[in-house]
Amino acid sequence: VQLVESGGGLVQPGGSLRLSCAASGFTFVDYDMHWVRQAPGKGLEWVAGIENAGDAYYPDSVKGRFTISRENVKRYLYLQMDSLRVGDTAVYYCARDFGGGLDPWGQGTLVTVSS
């Protein structure tokens, strides 16, 4: 079971970025998936979740700016991030929801929002 994120990088405030998460080793379509981030020196923060059928959920901090999606056939999870702010700077992780917790997690991809 493996999750591999990609797509992080440096972006200016107000810009956009799309993160990808490639899943392997399990039946992707059977699981809900999430994105969780950790800002420098801070704790873990949930930023988006998507059910296997496609319903998506967000906390207020990113609602209207971030969009989670998935391609079950390709076994990919995505996070489209628009109107990025300096406060969105963080390592972003994708994680599988197996029902009792999030496991496993990817290695993370760093997003830096700075001018």
Add this chain to the structure above:
Amino acid sequence: EIVLTQSPATLSLSPGESATLSCRASQSIASYLAWYQKKVGQAPRLLISDASNRAIGIPARFSGSGSGTDFTLTITSLEPEDSAVYYCQQRSNWPRNTFGGGTTVEIK
């Protein structure tokens, strides 16, 4: 919104000692609580699901207990590799997740 408060913020213990970490929810979450270990430069690792179920591959030194609003993660016979930040996560209003602020465990 359900808020999770973890205490203490930091624990400094010697190898072989036991650590007791607390997580308190602002309202009842039944047993919908998970615990994670986070080391610098590594992805979080699931330790405990549903308050007391140890994840696959997690040593028996790690145990979870509690229900309702008060939960505990206990680590016995501490080893140097246990140095990490430990987070609790509530899943009561799934799929919306909330994490606690974390407890740092330092091994002297």
